[in-house]
Amino acid sequence: MSARNLRVLFLDDFNRVILSFQGSSYINASFINGFSHKHKFIATQAPLPNTVGDFWGMIWEQKSKIVVMLNNMIENDNIVCDKYWPQLSYSSMYGPVNVRTVEERLMSGYVMRKMEICLQTDVMYRSVTKIVTHLQLLDWPEDSVPLSTTAIVRLHSHMQRASLNQRVESPIVVHCSNGTGRTGTLIAYDYLLEEMRDKMSVDCFECVRQLRGQRMGLVKSEDEYILLHKLITEAHELGDSDCDLRDLEKKLKRMARKMSYRNRESEYEMEYNKIDLIKPLVTAQTVAKMDINVNKNLTTKVLPYDYSRLTLPSMKSNPNPAYYNASVLNVSQNLVYFKVYP
The missing domain is CATH 3.90.190.10 (Protein tyrosine phosphatase superfamily)
Incomplete structure (x- = not known):
């Protein structure tokens, strides 16, 4: 080159x-x-x-x-x-x-x-x-x-x-x-x-x-x-939610006691409620919503994304992808994986 x-x-x-x-x-x-x-x-x-x-x-x-x-x-x-x-x-x-x-x-x-x-x-x-x-x-x-x-x-x-x-x-x-x-x-x-x-x-x-x-x-x-x-x-x-471990105890105490005068929420509640404000870039759930798989879900409110869906080997007699409601999570982006089941 x-x-x-x-x-x-x-x-x-x-x-x-x-x-x-x-x-x-x-x-x-x-x-x-x-x-x-x-x-x-x-x-x-x-x-x-x-x-x-x-x-x-x-x-x-x-x-x-x-x-x-x-x-x-x-x-x-x-x-x-x-x-x-x-x-x-x-x-x-x-x-x-x-x-x-x-x-x-x-x-x-x-x-x-x-x-x-x-x-x-x-x-x-x-x-x-x-x-x-x-x-x-x-x-x-x-x-x-x-x-x-x-x-x-x-x-x-x-x-x-x-x-x-x-x-x-x-x-x-x-x-x-x-x-x-x-x-x-x-x-x-x-x-x-x-x-x-x-x-x-x-x-x-x-x-x-x-x-x-x-x-x-x-x-x-x-x-x-x-x-x-x-x-x-x-x-x-x-905002920035990162916290130095040396300051973590102080932050936890502050979040537990500090209240918003408008709605009386603790900082814990306020921070938690922000989590769903912005959705992931990729949210397709095509396989989970296939007619053949709908009845395999306990609830349609919790479905795995296609990109993180646990992949199972397909059966020769069935061309559709094998499905189970479970997700593979990449923790801290350091190649540590967990399988999460509903």
Whole structure:
């Protein structure tokens, strides 16, 4: 594969990232503006074997402290990304940059890594070490969207916290396979969150239009555009319910006693009632509603979604899918499964 990943993507010259230390100045990466910060992001394609040195060189030159990875290394049976970091406690050279992974933690739906990097080709910088936070989302298919927004929201919150801790602002590097759809959706979500807090209104259409003026194909599908609306709607209606374990006891006591003067609900009740405000992106229940299966349900009010329905082997004498009212639940998006029966 060449320096352009899978599908050809051409860059505008006015905002492309220019390398200065290598033989070539070219890397498939674009500066992208945030809502209130110029060049808040660098949108780029996934590193390939022949571009991984350029990728780390760009991170060093741009002084980037955060890298967000939204793709898998193999997608649709194609290698779309080189493994551009070493195993925990090991170090490797990628072009002129030495990278050492010093921390790795499995979070809810994503992996957080800390990496030490230093420039080896310049004697002046060999003793200068920088820390990079690497956030890798685990489940965002190339040609669709995640069924749950939880991992995206939590990864973005982690990204925000890490950005706020920076002494000097530097571009956040975001990539998927070719640095368009998934990359643009996350950047647009960040843009719209800031717009919502600043203006108490959002314009998804204008946001995506502006982003595409800086890199072609950002938010590349209707499904991603719908996901973007769902993310920003959830942020507005549900707020942030994450809680540090150290603060959990205080929160529980507050939620139990604090009342709304309007309807005298506790915060427990108010938070619980928000759960059904926003439905899942995929709600088809085709198999459960088939005439042949209706009488197998205790009640039509509780039916499994098609995508999470427990699949049973079909009988040779019956071409219809075998059915039982049960769902397979993916807990915390970390590949722990339960079967739930009514």
